[in-house]
Amino acid sequence: MPAAVMPAEIENPEITQDLAELDAVLTEFDELVAGLEDEGFCWRPEPGRWSIGECMDHLSVTAALYEPVLEECMREGRAAGRTGIGKPRRGILNRLFLWLMAPPVRGKVKAPGSFLPAAIASKQEVCSRFSDRHGRLRRSMIEADGLDLWRNRLVSPASNLIRLSLGEAFALLLTHMRRHLWQARQVRQAPGFPAS
Template sequence: MARRLKDPADWKTDILHCLEEVKRLAGAHSEARMNRRPEEGTWSAAECIRHLNLTAALMAPKLEAAIRKAKERGLEGEPPFSTGWLGSWFLDGSGPGARPLPVPGRYRPEGSRDDAPSSSLDVARTVAEFDELQQRWLDLIEEGRGLQLDAVRAPSPVIPILRLNVATWIEGMPGHQMRHLKQMRRALGDSGEGEG
């Protein structure tokens, strides 16, 4: 059964919300706090951002190629877009409220498997990279304007046989980010008011 996806304007709103929240959290907490792991085997807030950077950076070229292909094939179209059962399963499993799943190695922040109480990421650099990647995703949405984004597929960079339509991948990114924003807030003990 097909599932109707959000409008591209909502994708943009969600991406900008995630960007604002990452900047707020990074601005409200010290570098040491952003790198502190709440307990052994968990990620720090900075590692959550790094994970989001890795996923976005690996996926963006796949979507750029798929959008080029859609343009070459003349696949014109407008929202609403939809996804099938596999895309629905993916969105439900990667968004906020989904059960944690094992993270493939290519998406794991460097050093995240060690048992140190803190990570050692440069938070300003990690947030700047997040900002750049969010802009890249906003550019992808613009590049896809006027194209039938649910008629062209792109493979996962980690599991190439997992091929979803471009609209599903784009909708999934901010949902995945919102999931990890919740994880970041838990790691920081942040209720939305910073360290005070």
């Protein structure tokens, strides 16, 4: 994915920070998969562990599932007038979950069935979908500028028991991306990884 330009008109420093983090993670994924053939991209270090391609596709699936939820949250927030730059408020459970998700991985977190990666057809297909989905996430972050990230809340597509503020949702998605970038790097460094 080419380097994205930071929109000059962003007012919320949280959004600016989130966009910079998203762009950095996307650049690192580009560097990680550069020069990989389909064999290395789809290679699993052992049964039950994901390939680099599966890590990336899982992130695309996650972004796709969050997209309509984010859009609905922003639409409702604008209609209700929940705008402005709010004070960051993260609940203790959210902080704990972010800590557990952050790399280095401290333990397995089983992905819900609807979040599992699809069968990997080719590197090109997965990378194209990854670029598209994360370009859409970037646009959602830009569209959230002007909204109070902490008073606008959504229900996670992973479980209707999980409620997040818009700011927490962006933080969760970015931490989740860093987790799977770390996981993908471990695959590339694993013994037996196919040489390109």
